[in-house]
Each structure stands twice: as structure tokens, then as C-alpha cells.
Amino acid sequence: NFQARKGQKVHVSISNEGADTYLFGPGISDSVDLSRYSSELDGNGQYTLPASGKYELKVLQTRNEARKNKAKKYSVNIQIK
Template sequence: MKNLTTSILLALPILVVSPTVMAASASASASASSDAVAKAVDVQFKKGASSANYYGKLKGNKYDSYTFYAKKNQKLSVKIAGGNVDTYLFHKNLANSVNVGEYAPEVDDKGYYTLPYSGEYELRVLQPRSQASRGKKPVYWLEISIL
């Protein structure tokens, strides 16, 4: 009985501290992922327009995030000029991100990606890790079109 009491007394502080440690590490990783966003933009099309233009400059491992709403089967075109940057598309129903760069296999021969779902999409503009680790700061010009 004495050994059982000793074991419980030793285990009790671990049980009390563990949720605190887990919560702290979860919030730290959540803030680390949100720290990766350099700029967040809600894409707005002018009345009657089907495209919008943006300028950006990346630094390190940070990325610029562009969110927009679209309907299933609409066509997305992403044109980008400037530094060595990549564009990836996210949606809550997509299993993985989709490369929507100019020569990506997911893009048709006219440069369009057919959106598979209705709802909110996020387009991320980022630089390759090898470039980010060398301290590059690419400047880019972005055109997002939805037909």
C-alpha cells in the first residue's frame, strides 16, 4: 500500500503538468504557422471585372496569402511576373495544395485551372526554400482572374 501511495504521489505532478505543456506547445505551433503569413489580402474584383492585380515582396520563409470566393467549375488563371516565386492553391476540401503556376500540370493549355469546389480559396505566393535560406527578397506582380 505504501508503494502504491508513493507511485500515485509521483505520477500526480506529471498528470497535472502534461496538459499545460501540451497546450503551450499547441499554441506555440499555431502561432508559428500564422507567423509565416507576411501579407493577407481579400481579393476584390472591381465591378464588371474578372481579374485583380497585386504587388508583393517576399522575405525569408514568409508567404503572401490571397483569399477569394468562387463557384465550382469556374476557371482560375494566375499570372505572375518578377522574382522566383511559386503559387499554390488551397481549399478545405482539397487533399493537397495545387500548383497553379504557369507550367503546372494541373493547369490546362490555356493557363486555367478548373475549380473543383464552391467556397473560399486561398492562393499562397512563396519562394523556394533554397532561395529563402539565402536571404533572397523577390518582388512580384500578380494577376488573379476568375471566369
């Protein structure tokens, strides 16, 4: 979780590119895909936050991997500008 202001840009880098990263928070109707090739990101790989408040980043795996009880190892770096 992190606090941010409307108009700030967030950049997420994750060590395991196979993991899916999704952002939840104010001004976001469902979630925003922050994975590396997401169309939600600008040319610098950043997403402009739509509102001020508390945001939550979730790293998800596919249902198939979860059923097999496979866990992905990863580290996450979040930059807010």
C-alpha cells in the first residue's frame, strides 16, 4: 500500500516478468494493469494516478498456477514522482 496525490506518476518494476501487477485505489473503477507491456502505461512505463489517496498494488498469478500450488518469487520496486 502507498499514499499518493492526483497527477503523480507511478512506475512499477518487478523481478519476475511473468507475474501480473494490478493497481487498486481511488478513481480506478476496477483495477489497472501495470504489467510491463500494459496499454495503461505511457511511453516511459508510468501510470498517472487519477486521484489522491491510498493505493494498493497486487501481484497475481494465473488460476492454473494457483491450482498447481505454484508460487512465484519476485521483488517489487515502486517509484512515485
